[in-house]
Amino acid sequence: EAGVAQSPRYKIIEKRQSVAFWCNPISGHATLYWYQQILGQGPKLLIQFQNNGVVDDSQLPKDRFSAERLKGVDSTLKIQPAKLEDSAVYLCASSLDRDRGWDYGYTFGSGTRLTVV
Amino acid sequence: DAKTTQPTSMDCAEGRAANLPCNHSTISGNEYVYWYRQIHSQGPQYIIHGLKNNETNEMASLIITEDRKSSTLILPHATLRDTAVYYCIDQTGANNLFFGTGTRLTVIP
Numbered sequence: 001e002a003g004v005a006q007s008p009r010y011k012i013i014e015k016r017q018s019v020a021f022w023c024n025p026i027s028g029h030a031t032l033y034w035y036q037q038i039l040g041q042g043p044k045l046l047i048q049f050q051n052n053g054v055v056d057d058s059q060l061p062k063d064r065f066s067a068e069r070l071k072g073v074d075s076t077l078k079i080q081p082a083k084l085e086d087s088a089v090y091l092c093a094s095s096l097d098r099d100r101g102w103d104y105g106y107t108f109g110s111g112t113r114l115t116v117v
Numbered sequence: 118d119a120k121t122t123q124p125t126s127m128d129c130a131e132g133r134a135a136n137l138p139c140n141h142s143t144i145s146g147n148e149y150v151y152w153y154r155q156i157h158s159q160g161p162q163y164i165i166h167g168l169k170n171n172e173t174n175e176m177a178s179l180i181i182t183e184d185r186k187s188s189t190l191i192l193p194h195a196t197l198r199d200t201a202v203y204y205c206i207d208q209t210g211a212n213n214l215f216f217g218t219g220t221r222l223t224v225i226p
Binding site: 004033040041042043044045048056091093105106107108109110111 | 151153158159160161162163166204213214215216217218219
């Protein structure tokens with residue numbers, strides 16, 4: 001089966017600019033996650049969707065970050081305006097079902113590496 | 118915050134078994150132990166998970182102590198491609214993955 005697709009692979013922007021990342025999960029996976037991974041650290045959850053609804057966005061800096069999954073499939077994560085500390089890899093993951101993610105594990109994409117200068 | 122503790126780094130000779138320990142002393146009865154690994158410039162990859170019993174799949178074996186406060190991931194014959202950061206995570210079914218900083222395993226030729 002095809003994996004989790006993310007684009008772009010790399011992005012360089014200046015601070016205060018905006019940027020958007022796109023994720024296409026594995027077909028049939030109801031749950032989608034966005035993680036932020038700062039260099040040298042483990043990934044940190046930003047937001048979790050179940051179909052097109054938000055399950056957990058408690059760690060999302062809502063003053064500048066937004067995410068949507070309008071049709072319950074693809075998702076977009078946006079940062080506006082970007083800060084230097086937003087430089088990180090943004091990972092998208094999906095699982096078959098929120099309540100059965102433990103059964104099958106999560107599948108991660110390769111991520112988008114964002115550099116804010 | 119991550120609820121598991123792992124050594125920062127480990128080395129293993131190619132062809133030998135790699136044994137990666139993890140302490141999860143606060144794990145509750147319904148929390149699974151998950152292992153993921155992250156190869157450079159890639160997203161984390163699921164390896165194995167378990168609740169009480171030891172588990173084995175095509176990638177690795179997972180040994181969980183009887184009190185469930187620690188576990189060991191075993192890669193039976195490490196190859197250079199196993200060089201990665203290995204994350205041990207305790208997780209309930211509906212909760213999210215909380216990653217720590219993991220163990221950086223280097224397989225040496």
